[in-house]
Amino acid sequence: MKLLTQINSPDDLKKLNIEQLQQVCCELREYIIDQLSHNPGHFASSLGTVELTVALHYIYNTPYDRLVWDVGHQAYSHKILTGRRDMFPSNRKLGGISGFPNPKESEYDTFVSGHASTSISAALGMAVAAHLNHEEDRHVVAIIGDGAMTGGLAYEGLNNACSQPNNLLIILNDNDMSIDHNVGGLREYLIKLTTSAKYNKIRYGIYQAFKQKKLIDEDKKNFIIRFNNSIKSLLTRQQNMFEGFNIRYFGPIDGHDLPELIRVLRNIKDMKGPKLLHIKTIKGKGYAPAEKSATIWHAPGLFDKETGERIIKRSKDQPQLYQDVFGHTLVELAEKNEKIVGVTPAMPTGCSMNYLMEKFPERTFDVGIAEEHAVTFSAGLAKEGFIPFCNIYSSFMQRAYDQVIHDVALQKLKVILCLDRAGLVGEDGPTHHGVFDLAYLRPIPNLTIAAPLNEHDLRNLMYTAVYGNEGPFVIRYPKGQGELKNWQNTMQIIPIGKGRKLRDGERIAVLSIGKIGNDAAKAIEKAAEIGIFAAHYDLLFLKPIDKELLTEIAQNYAYLITVENGVIAGGMGDAVTDFLTVHHYNDIRVRKLGIKDEFVTQGSIDELKHLCGIDEDSIFEAIMEANEVIKNTNKVNTIKKLSGH
Known part of the structure; x- marks a missing residue:
């Protein structure tokens, strides 16, 4: 920890050479592993972005230059390098620092980011503001994961990026899938060519020359970009969706190769217009158990950092978690009714719909981080006679409010909306507390809204929603442990609207x-x-x-x-x-x-x-x-x- 203890702001990073920066990355990983082993938090995501974070703060003049993190699970290194190293042991604790970026906490946190898919839109707003304020030297970077790219808001931002004057850089942190096909040496050549400062200078010079000779005007500059993209597509024999949005695309490159990251970021830093850098990373990088099982190690709780053994405090004779009661009950219901299906926006393990996924994979649908789609997709299933259990965390259901009204309640469709993590959720804080659902759902006609006192009530409500009610049914229940050791009961229909x-x-x-x-x-x-x-x-x-x-x-x-x-x-x-x-x-x-x-x-x-x-x-x-x-x-x-x- 010799170097990390000397870094109190990104300015201290800029004094180091490449070898020292690589050592900082090692120390950052060790520090995060040590701290999260006894103070749980979002683990694997932050380990995967260590090199990226160091490179960004090394190249850019933060906080004047804006870094906009998507979700914030990946921002622990960012917090540690921006003056909060000694406060990091208080992460997610009452009175401590937040587990997510928060501008009230630090000027380096440009935007609250607890929910996914927001970074491109927010960063685009900042980039356009920089243009309007004549701050042409201000750079804005959105860092978004491939998971968050499944959210519709990300594509709304992409669609708008090319139509506004801006120099936005989007970094796609891809730790699970490749967007474009790998094409070996030609791909590497094109990466080096298109991220070369010399190449871009020549390309921009040609553009300016054409413009001065009035061969093109500002209204036709997208033609030049499209022509350049067409040449790339011809050479690589592949289409690129981002360049279809008139956003210049670079990559993919190894997100753990710090020298290469720094080289690429330096070369595209002052490029005009919107651009996207695609990096490939490993979730949980540097900690073998997390690399092997990234889902479990997303937020593993307490663990022994030497052995990788997770420390589970809940004993076997304690009550089940509410989400597990939901998951097991859903399987029980689905076994007897082939019309029952499950829908979840990227949370099958979190909401325990993975049990249904294991038993009936063809009747379980993980639609990605897309709550609006999850609700309307469920409405479509219900319209054709299926009975969808659409499980969405309470705070995330806020994103699908219009769909609940227009696509479910208005048509009185039999969609069973199960709101997990309702009420106060603890260490994730204000972006995740599910405290608004009763208030925002109560005014909507045709909804039945219920909340169980215990696990037997939860099971009975799920059963009633299937067999005792013909319209949309909302069941909200909290995070964590239930009340009853014997949670299984013979399910029965309970009277609607009776306390x-x-x-x-x-x-x-x-x-x-x-x-x-x-x-x-x-x-x-x-x-x-x-x-x-x-x-x-x-x-x-x-x-x-x-x-x-x-x-x-x-x-x-x-x-x-x-x-x-x-x-x-x-x-x-x-x-x-x-x-x-x-x-x-x-x-x-x-x-x-x-x-x-x-x-x-x-x-x-x-x-x-x-x-x-x-x-x-x-x-x-x-x-x-x-x-x-x-x-x-x-x-x-x-x-x-x-x-x-």
Whole structure:
């Protein structure tokens, strides 16, 4: 770590020679491996971009020059080299640095990037802004992985790049597949030719000469680019999709060959117009277990860095993870109904749809990072009589909002939308918390929206969505471990829109939806031990909401506490108060517990629930405060009676 400890900004990198830069790459890898072995994070992606990160900060004048990272899984080296090396042990922890680029954290982080496929559009905006501001010396680079290139937004950015004045460089970090065919020596020759500063100078000189002689004008410059691309296609006997967008293409080159990366970046740095550099990398580079199993080592959790053995804290007799209950239940349902299919946007392992993929590969569809397509594709399947379980993380479903409305709900198609990672998700922070779904889905007609209290509810809701409902059905459930050791039950249809009373009480009622109800139950039990008895109602369905149950509650309790692992604005609490207002229950006090009007930071789920006031202790305190309000109200009423008022 002799060199890495001396690098406090990219300026320090520029003082080193190539051999020293290569040593920095080795030290970066060792540091990331060491840190993530005991403080888990996104592992394999960052190991794969070490050389690229060093080369970019060596060549470009950051932060004046803009680096826009896509997703941010690959940006740990970037953070370490930009003044956050000593803070890196706090990565993803409460009060620490974010696991993703964040401009509030550092001027070197140009854009928040927790979701995929955004870099090209954002970087293009910055590049056009540089042109409008006459900052012709400012360079803008978008770094996007081949996985993120499956997202539609990436192609919207590509389509627009050639129609705006800009000098954007797009770096395609390809660690899984080759976009173009390899053609041996000719390919290497063309790479060296087209990335040669001398070649580009000659090419640009010819262009300028043609322009001065009025043989071409600015409106026809794309013709010259297309002519050049046609010559390349003729020589290589292949078509290039990027050059079809009038974006100059270079590569592919070895993304772990630091001297070559530096040479190519230096030669194309000042080239005019949009361009794309295609690099080939290995996910998990430098750590054998990660190179061998990149999917597992994307975010492996704790591990022994010497042996590569992952440290699994959850014992076999503990409850299943919610996603595993979903995955096993989906297989169980699919075995008995051949019309059931699974759809997921690039998360078969994360959402446990890999179980269905193993059993029924022909009925399981991984559509890539394309949430909009996943929803509309599911709608098409439903239109033809299939029953798609479309599983999308809650925060990613935000990207498919229009499709839920226009392609599913409007046509009342039988699509079962399963929102994994609903609520606070922990260390991934504000870009990944699934706290908005109840609020943004609640206004949409024709949707049934439910959240299970436990694993049995999840299974019953999945079964009900198939056999007890004819329209679109939304099931949201949280990240992590469930509640029940025996999660398997005989599935049954449950009444749509019906909640339930879990516990009787006096004057105070707690209303919850979803797994957070288990925290509420513990708080209610704690209050009962000191003689304060609050009732507990689990609504189970947000839409349709159980009006009969709410009427019973309104007629029997003076103080209501609503609890939800989601935003308060527009959520379950607002649905309850809307009902009370419409039905003129104006004397009932309501306290809403949930996520306030703010983005929640990263930290453990328990820490964040406490921070947001929805953990067991916070709910208990709310019950105590409610009890005090009722006591004080009774005192005031007694005084009024005694005084004759």
